[in-house]
Amino acid sequence: MRLALKHQIILAPAIVLLLMSLLLGFLQYSYWDLSLKRQASRKLTTLFIALAEANLASQRMQALAVRFSRLEIVDVSRLEELAELHKHLKGAAKRILDLVTLSDETEKIWRQAVEDLDPEQGFDSRRFLDALNRLRPELEKLSELIQNERERLRDVHNQDIDALVARTTFVSIVVLGFSILLGIFLSLTLARRILRRIQYLSESAGRIARGDLTPPKAPEMVRDELDALALSINHMTEKLIRVVGTEKLLEGAEEERRRIAMDIHDQTLADLSSVLRGLQELKQRPDPDRLAQLEAELQKTMSSLREVMNNLHPQSLEILGLGATLEAHVEQLQAKDGAMKYHCYIQPELQDLKLPRLISLTLYRVAVEALHNVIKHARASRCEICLEKRGQGLLLVVEDNGIGMPRQVAGHGRGLNNIRERARAIGARVEWKTSRFSSGTRFELLLPLAAAGQSET
Template identity: 60%
Template sequence: MRLTLKQQIILAPATVLTLTILLVIFLQYTYWDLSVKRQEARKVTLTFVALAEADLAAQRLQGMILHINRRGQIDIVELETLAELHDHLSGAVARILELMILPDSTRALLKQTVEDLDSKRGYDGARFLSALGLLRPQLVSLAETSQQRREQLRDVNLQNIDELVARTALVTIIGMGTAIPLGTLLSLFFARRLLRRIKTLSDSAGRIARGDLTAPPAPKEVQDELDELAVSINQMTERLIRVVSTEKLLEGAEEERRRIAMDLHDQSLSDLSNILRALQSLPHEQNCAADIGKVEEDLRRAIANLRDVMENLHPQTLEILGFGAALQSHFERHLDKEQLPEYHLYVSPQVEGLGLSRLCLLSLYRITLEAVHNVIKHAQASRYEVTLDRRDEALVLVVEDNGNGFRPQPGVQGGGRGLNNIRERARAIGARVQWGPSRFTSGTRFELNLPLNGNLRPERDTDKASHGDL
């Protein structure tokens, strides 16, 4: 069964709370049952009181009727007393009929006798005595039944109270004794399980932070948030391995470029320079001067081309002059021509003092040149601007032109080899790149955003060699 992390956390208290609620419901039901029985006892008591009142009124009526019959006459005061006693009797009988469950014959008898005793219908001693002869035995019988019921309920109530106390105590002990240990066990089980998994993830993250890029095993089935986190860490580690591999590959490629450039400088360029000097030292006879001059020109051109190749392989001006000066030098030597678009280059002085790593500087340098090359080759622009500046905790490179415009679709890794090279170099140094509309009326804006956290690592290149001017 799949339980989310939140469900595992609240399972133990929810179990305790559920058992406690069940216990409260049971106690409430028990007290409700007792309350029902108490209400029944109260109802029986009220019935007994009504029967006593009815019997007392009937006795007084019977005594007055016998007294009036013996005297043979009745006055107004006695009629009023008879009416008042009848009202008491009628009210008491009405409460009896409301409180007691009686057979229909008994209910009809009570109603009929009360109606016959009404003095408003006229005084009839024989009718009154006949009705009282039927009413009083019935009231006495009902009173005896009510008294017996009262005694039974009193005994039952006392017994129920004792049972209730004992049962409540027992159920409370059992319920709380079950809920607390069960909640504790569930809490310990899930807490230990969660802490063990969190510790595993923490150890894996710590190893990755220390440089050990061993991917933690991903769970076979994702059941909760911790499994999702484990899968994310696994995927992140694999991507980090690819990024680091790319970075190492680029570092190796840059180092190999540097070595080749040094070899070309130390060997090939030196040999060509020796040949040039040897040619210049030859006696210039009239018949071979033109040929020697042509060879010298070809050698100078070959030396210039070789210098360009060396600069492309490993821009030594970047190490000697710095990032801004290296870019400025490249633009002035190669891009400041009439047939090429007009440009504006700005490198903030803050960039020079950031102490970026050599790989980071090289990647920024090559990304900038690649972006400018794309403008010159594809944008058909008459002007472009290159800006490198610091914004808060990020380094921002912007190349903006007024050409025909270009916007790669998000998530699509197309666009040619140049754009892929830009993406790979940016990914290797942890930068984000995007293309959008230019602030000119037309054209494209390329922007690279490099977070400075983790990239402000000054490198002391102990193996840096100074080759002089080539």
């Protein structure tokens, strides 16, 4: 499936941007994983500080408890210091319990020891020392674990940093290199393809401007803007061909009028002049035999005039159809000139074929012109005319065994141009080939059934 032209233009940068986005996503994921490890490291640092604070507070409280146990009277200022130390211990213990998940038994020991060390419940050196003896081993054990974990994370962190730098550098180089190469490849490929199609359309337009009315091939399906442009040029060329064909047809019609005028002047008018002279002679000297002769000449002149009128507009074409009219015309030619043998074949299923009036008349005119060329130039002894259905088209063939068409004349005579322009006007294609006989010319006209207003059945 071909992309639209604007999509082809932005395809390469879009893919490069997509790869860059994926690379940024990969880098973000890598640094996000590192940030999680940093957060864990910061958590351990906070926990370590809290443990250090709790450890120092417990050591100081233990020293004060031992001193108080030896005194009979307790100094009030020392009790205030003990209360302040308990406050620090309690805050540090809360932070530790919030950061570390301990077993229920261990957590119970912690909470009970901190509660027993509260001076507001009264000072009892035995109770204080007992609580400190339970709390301090847990603090030392947890401190050791935290210290080991900090050292492990420090090593892992350093290793992760090195691995991350190496991995991200490698991936970045690979993705950037691949993106650049892929972008260049897609840009060159699509640009070359687009430029080639634009150059083809430009050459077609230049050729049409120079007078070669060969339309560019119309795309089967419009997939992008260049296909739409090619289709537009194709349609415009076809319309231009019809306009030029119309002009050529007018020239051909004028040529036909000149030829008909010459036929009337050379034959019909001469015959009428002969009849007139005979009538003038009869006025001076009546002669029954001469009168019968003049009557025959008048009948011949009327037939000749009727033939000219029929050539101008064959009424049998509308009444009997194209096939029967062609057969009648060939019979007339055979009756006129017995030296040439004519053979007319009309495919049976085409006898009742209904074609538009203009197309039927054009096909008839082309066939008559082709037969006229055979009679006038071919020096043939046999001529065949055939009208049949060929695939999805209507095929008209006029073939002779004459001398053939001279190379310098082929395709350039006025009559041949007239035939070609008539065919173009109805969307048909004409071609002159070598005859199937040992010598001669084969003329073919192929009219698509769609152009003839018919559908394939």
